Amino acid sequence: MIGKPIEKAINEQINAELYSFYLYLAMSAHFEESGFPGLARWMRAQAQEEMSHALKFFSFVHERAGVVKLVAIDQPKGQWPTALAAFKAAQAHERHITQRINTLMDKAIEAKDHATANFLQWFVKEQVEEEATVDPIVTRLEAIGDHTGALYYLDHELGKRGA
Numbered sequence: 001m002i003g004k005p006i007e008k009a010i011n012e013q014i015n016a017e018l019y020s021f022y023l024y025l026a027m028s029a030h031f032e033e034s035g036f037p038g039l040a041r042w043m044r045a046q047a048q049e050e051m052s053h054a055l056k057f058f059s060f061v062h063e064r065a066g067v068v069k070l071v072a073i074d075q076p077k078g079q080w081p082t083a084l085a086a087f088k089a090a091q092a093h094e095r096h097i098t099q100r101i102n103t104l105m106d107k108a109i110e111a112k113d114h115a116t117a118n119f120l121q122w123f124v125k126e127q128v129e130e131e132a133t134v135d136p137i138v139t140r141l142e143a144i145g146d147h148t149g150a151l152y153y154l155d156h157e158l159g160k161r162g163a
């Protein structure tokens, strides 16, 4: 059975993953509405991944005979001045989530909760991938600057991501 402090921390992480889902869904809507269907599709796929993260934590709480407590999800921003601004916000958000996962891991180790520590290993690896996915897009958008043609090319390319 899961200890109460870890259960509470995982419930907070469920909320953080649902907020991630909401944030990327908001970015998807923003790109769809501003004429970038490829970026919209990429963000929508990203949102779906975040929902799957939330559900992984959700299932884990129940596997350990814990109690899931769902609370309100914060409202994400709805507008970003540029594609670069949105992807920079996504990058900052992923770095923040990495910190949260690391703190969660610290708590599991302190509590000698090996099952949770083992479960969290997947997320440690996933966060490396999340940051490695978004970092080069930020770099490319910085290189693109005001070149509209290059931006539409990137939109086309990122739109190939399955959703």
Ligand SMILES: [Fe+2]
Pocket (backbone or CB within 6 Å): 017, 020, 049, 050, 053, 097
């Ligand atoms: Fe996530």
Ligand SMILES: [Fe+2]
Pocket (backbone or CB within 6 Å): 020, 050, 094, 097, 130
């Ligand atoms: Fe993520």
